[in-house]
Amino acid sequence: MKKIVLIILGFILGALAMYFYCVNNQTTDNMTETPTPKGVISPAEITALTQAYNPRYDTISNTIFRGIPGGDNRSSWYSLEDLRNYLTIAEKQVNDLKYNMDGVRLYLGAHPAVGNTPGYTTLLFVPTGTPMTSEGNMLNLALQKGDGSPDIPGGPGFDHGGQGDPPGANYPQ
Template sequence: MKKLGPLLLGLIIGALAMYFYCNQGEAEMKTAQEITKPKGVVTPTEMKALDQAYNIKHNIINDSLFRKSADGGDNRSSWWSIEDIQNYINYSENQAGELGYKMDGLRVYLGSYPAKPGEMSGLTTMFIVPTGTKNTSQGAVFALQPMSGDIPGGNGLNIGSQGYPPGSNYPQ
């Protein structure tokens, strides 16, 4: 019985210590998930300037090469839902691993639909492709990593929603 008291006291002190330790860990985890501003963030004013600067090129190409479409002209933007983007990232990371690559980014390309009668022939589209590097084992600690490129065989994401109307400038 003499040894039961210190044992119970030790269990109580241990339980309290764990309680306070675990609560402190949650607070640290919340502060560790701080929002980091990514490289390349631009302001709405800068986006308007970029969009307006593109007007000259867009108008020259669109007016001289393509007929005006009945639905408001050629696309100037594409839209994907957050859910579609997150699903695509997860899908692409998985596919990259299966192809022997480590996905490290996304690249957006401008494209144009090929000529097919009665479809979106010639209209602009944007599609996203995964980028990454080949998974290789290297013996050296300071080995140079190959540059990231489009992942061969990786599926892209297309069929974003167009602007309203399609030729609308920023902001919509």
């Protein structure tokens, strides 16, 4: 008799556990709200940051781009399709290099001069991550220094976004 009671109790506890697991799983699957990533800023903050850049931009434009209409490029535009495709390609290629890609770093760069016209400023995307290790670990307890992982050596970069119109136009365009 004790064995039957324990079996029935086990079934009831198992059914309750499955019920709560399925209900929790369904509410997680039905969540449509995307969490806000750190670093999202308001248009007012964008304006403040771009205005704070004005003295640097003026120095570059007044020295290197003197006499060139529009000045240096102040922004870069990339299509969502190109960004998504780049991230997919970069993840595949760094996986082949035995790295785990966990982000991208943006570098300021400049295209080569064409004749007497200096090259415009551009943004370069570079994949970041950590080497794959063969040691199994359920938790990633690696402490990172600074913000983000190091650049992945040999990882593909991304460039050639559209420039501002005119190149020196400030936010918003």
